[in-house]
Amino acid sequence: MRRRMRGLGVAMAAITALAGTAPLSGQRGPGSAGPVAETHRLELGERSLQVDFAAGDLDLGTGSVLAHVQKAAQAVVAYYGKFPVEARVLIVPVAGQDGVLQGTTWGGVRGWQGFTRMRIGQHTTQQELDEDWMMTHELVHMAFPTMPDDQHWIEEGLSTYVEPVARVQTGELKAEAIWRDMARDMPKGEPREGDQGIDHTHTWGRTYWGGALFCLVADVAIRRETHNQKGLQDALRAIVERGGTINHDWDLPRALEVGDEATGTQVLMQQYAAWKDKAVTVDLEKLWAELGVKWGKGGSVELVEGAREAGIRRGITEKR
Structure with missing residues (x-):
């Protein structure tokens, strides 16, 4: 799923103007999911992909999920000849759930050309990761301009x-x-x-x-x-x-x-x-x-x- 920053920016500006204050420091938006517990960097030719894990438990551990992100990124490289942008992926563990639950991708977020947030259940199995299509789907979004x-x-x-x-x-x-x-x-x-x-x-x-x-x-x-x-x-x-x-x-x-x-x-x-x-x-x-x-x-x-x-x-x- 792909979201537009321009629409979010207009909405946030309107909220701020109505409130007469600056945005609250705890306000949530793209890139926010609480503290980051782990950070990894994947080198993809001339581009790199930062993979952050928000605080939370994953039964598989972060290594299996990181490998899944890398596999998805390599599929994008195979199709396009290179990874399209400097990007960040934020993995958000969801307590008590299983499976890859949701992905959302934005352009131009907090200094990153591409940003993807993936919500993954705590009890996700290796088979569920192997059968997942959403990770690759979201990263493909980075390889096309934002449309009206x-x-x-x-x-x-x-x-x-x-x-x-x-x-x-x-x-x-x-x-x-x-x-x-x-x-x-x-x-x-x-x-x-x-x-x-x-x-x-x-x-x-x-x-x-x-x-x-x-x-x-x-x-x-x-x-x-x-x-x-x-x-x-x-x-x-x-x-x-x-x-x-x-x-x-x-x-x-x-x-x-x-x-x-x-x-x-x-x-x-x-x-x-x-x-x-x-x-x-x-x-x-x-x-x-x-x-x-x-x-x-x-x-x-x-x-x-x-x-x-x-x-x-x-x-x-x-x-x-």
């Missing part, structure tokens, strides 16, 4: 789409698993009766899975036009190289134009023009057949290597 509210769908859609692909590229997930999940979940992003374009219908399904569906369709279209030589990954890497990261506010056309320039196509701008104001339904059955994603027995998915565009499917998850 009507384009929040691209922020969440990108993280929803890139997270599993990046984890296949590092060997953490199997390709069959993520194509099964996409075949199951992408229909949640299709417009429902009464929905408008993706800039105008801000339901959960259209924001997360509608945004992810936009990314999938664009990735396939770029690969079709470039004979599988370029993909969405190239577009997103170029956006980061131009400074399009979470600590900067851009409008969406600016980002998409950079992406199109990198791929030598007009796919992103043309698709956005078609989707932004009008509800567009994707023929997913046809798309899966072309990519060679076929439902098997017991909810499994078979990847059909003889499918017409199996090479595009492989190209999406291929390690760079």
Whole structure:
């Protein structure tokens, strides 16, 4: 989940003005969770990631959680070619709970270009960490500029789409698993009766899975036009190289134009023009057949290597 500092700043200023005082020292906000019990630093090429643990108990100990953060960060590096910003992750243990409970990411917080706060239950098991997707999802947010509210769908859609692909590229997930999940979940992003374009219908399904569906369709279209030589990954890497990261506010056309320039196509701008104001339904059955994603027995998915565009499917998850 991604939050905007500008909205928070306006709200805090209004509260302060009404009260006629400076903000209270105990006031909570991004980056605050009481005293920090441990601090670690992960070196990620030219960038670094500070990982802080707020006071509280974790049955696994901090080492396992730190390794989980590092694995998520390496997935981001694998997809984007580098970690996008200097960043901090704050781990907040939650007493009596288990599992990775919530993640939120901001840009430009207390001197950090990117800041993620993760709430993790005290009784979280190693299996729950191994099955967690939220850590990678949140760190992916750092690799795209902050958008106006009507384009929040691209922020969440990108993280929803890139997270599993990046984890296949590092060997953490199997390709069959993520194509099964996409075949199951992408229909949640299709417009429902009464929905408008993706800039105008801000339901959960259209924001997360509608945004992810936009990314999938664009990735396939770029690969079709470039004979599988370029993909969405190239577009997103170029956006980061131009400074399009979470600590900067851009409008969406600016980002998409950079992406199109990198791929030598007009796919992103043309698709956005078609989707932004009008509800567009994707023929997913046809798309899966072309990519060679076929439902098997017991909810499994078979990847059909003889499918017409199996090479595009492989190209999406291929390690760079």
